[in-house]
Amino acid sequence: MxxxxxxxxxxxxxxxxxxxxxxxxxxxxxxxxxxxxxxxxxxxxxxxxxxxxxxxxxxxxxxxxxxxxxxxxxxxxxxxISQVPEGREIFRDMSVHENLVIGAHGRRDKAGIARDIEVMTGYFPILAKRFRQMAGTMSGGEQQMLLIARALMARPHxxxxxxxxxxxxxxxxxxxxxxxxxxxxxxxxxxxxxxxxxxxxxxxxxxxxxxxxxxxxxxxxxxxxxxxxxxxxxxxxx
Ligand SMILES: Nc1ncnc2c1ncn2[C@@H]1O[C@H](COP(=O)(O)OP(=O)(O)OP(=O)(O)O)[C@@H](O)[C@H]1O
Ligand SMILES: [Mg+2]
The missing domain is CATH 3.40.50.300 (P-loop containing nucleotide triphosphate hydrolases)
Incomplete structure (x- = not known):
């Protein structure tokens, strides 16, 4: 390969x-x-x-x-190339949804971004349940999932x-x-x-x-x- x-x-x-x-x-x-x-x-x-x-x-x-x-x-x-940083650097005072949108900040395709948020909440169902919750109040595991989903919102290879x-x-x-x-x-x-x-x-x-x-x-x-x-x-x- x-x-x-x-x-x-x-x-x-x-x-x-x-x-x-x-x-x-x-x-x-x-x-x-x-x-x-x-x-x-x-x-x-x-x-x-x-x-x-x-x-x-x-x-x-x-x-x-x-x-x-x-x-x-x-x-x-x-x-x-997207990086999921060490130590859970999320935007604590923003919701799960807002964190995901920020992950797509370099993109202009609004429809594609909305579709990818759906895709991510499919992989990480807990993020759908916590969609409006402030990221800083989530558990460590939930925050790690959000970080991975946020990095993927840039559509990396x-x-x-x-x-x-x-x-x-x-x-x-x-x-x-x-x-x-x-x-x-x-x-x-x-x-x-x-x-x-x-x-x-x-x-x-x-x-x-x-x-x-x-x-x-x-x-x-x-x-x-x-x-x-x-x-x-x-x-x-x-
Ligand atoms: N911002 C920095 N300023 C000065 N030295 C640094 C900085 N970041 C890392 N180092 C030093 O560089 C070396 C490698 O650090 P690095 O963070 O890459 O290790 P790591 O393998 O990721 O460790 P860990 O498993 O603890 O995260 C260490 O000696 C560390 O002290
Ligand atoms: Mg390290």
């Missing part, structure tokens, strides 16, 4: 702190790739480089074979998910991942999923990359990584 996204030898940091050094990874069109690693490994930084929030100091990010260098966040969203399981019960994690897998199948969505919950992420992904201190320490088919006991013990805390 052709690569939808490619990171080639990417380094990035914050001031003098280097957070990523020489990271290369590929996300094939239609694939699910997991990006794993401990706290501070550089997972969020990797997503922020892809979505144009952090500029790489070296290397290149290519989407559909074209460099994203110099493009701002809005242009990258318009190109077809590639969705970057930053720790969707954070702080959720195992049952809710399973529910959210079931919906993510359905979106992948039914909406032809390509996914790059950052997780600390390696078991769940390796179970749903085709390929995985493990980061440590900003460097790639392992990369390969998810099933092979999951079966490697020494790797699991060293990097995945399992």
């Amino acid at each position: 052709a690569d939808l996204l490619e990171l080639a030898d990417v380094s990035a940091g914050y001031g003098r702190i280097e957070a990523l050094s020489g990271v290369s990874l590929r996300v094939p069109e239609g694939g699910i790739v997991a990006l794993l690693g401990a706290n501070g490994a550089g997972k969020t930084t990797t997503l922020n480089v892809i979505s144009g929030i952090v500029a790489p100091t070296r290397g290149e990010v290519r989407f559909r074979g074209r460099s994203l260098r110099g493009l701002g966040s809005d242009a990258i969203v318009a190109a077809g 590639l969705l970057l998910l930053d720790e969707p399981s954070l702080g959720l019960s195992p049952l809710l994690v399973q529910q959210i991942f079931d919906i993510i897998v359905r979106l992948h199948r039914e909406e032809k969505l390509t996914l790059l999923i950052v997780e600390q919950n390696a078991a769940v992420a390796l179970a749903v992904s085709d390929h995985a990359t493990i980061l440590e201190n900003g460097e790639v320490v392992a990369q390969g088919p998810s099933a092979a990584l999951a079966a490697d006991d020494s790797l699991r013990a060293a990097y995945l805390g399992a």
Whole structure:
């Protein structure tokens, strides 16, 4: 399969702190790739480089074979990449409906936006029930679902998910991942999923990359990584 996204030898940091050094990874069109690693490994930084929030100091990010260098966040969203940020950054004082509309802010097709709100409440029925509720009053799991739905309102080809399981019960994690897998199948969505919950992420992904201190320490088919006991013990805390 052709690569939808490619990171080639990417380094990035914050001031003098280097957070990523020489990271290369590929996300094939239609694939699910997991990006794993401990706290501070550089997972969020990797997503922020892809979505144009952090500029790489070296290397290149290519989407559909074209460099994203110099493009701002809005242009990258318009190109077809949406990020679900870590830590539930929703608009707390706005309703579920308003949050979804904001997710579509780069679009002009009103009818299409209305249709996609229907599609999203189909995937996440709880959002239909909470449609007029202020987002900040929803439970953690409901907020995570809203965040995913909001990112999808931009109609991305590639969705970057930053720790969707954070702080959720195992049952809710399973529910959210079931919906993510359905979106992948039914909406032809390509996914790059950052997780600390390696078991769940390796179970749903085709390929995985493990980061440590900003460097790639392992990369390969998810099933092979999951079966490697020494790797699991060293990097995945399992
Ligand atoms: N805004 C920032 N300013 C300075 N340093 C930062 C900033 N954001 C991240 N870092 C540093 O960059 C490194 C990588 O952080 P990053 O957030 O990418 O890790 P992570 O793998 O997402 O961790 P976690 O699992 O805790 O979310 C860390 O050492 C972190 O302290
Ligand atoms: Mg992070």
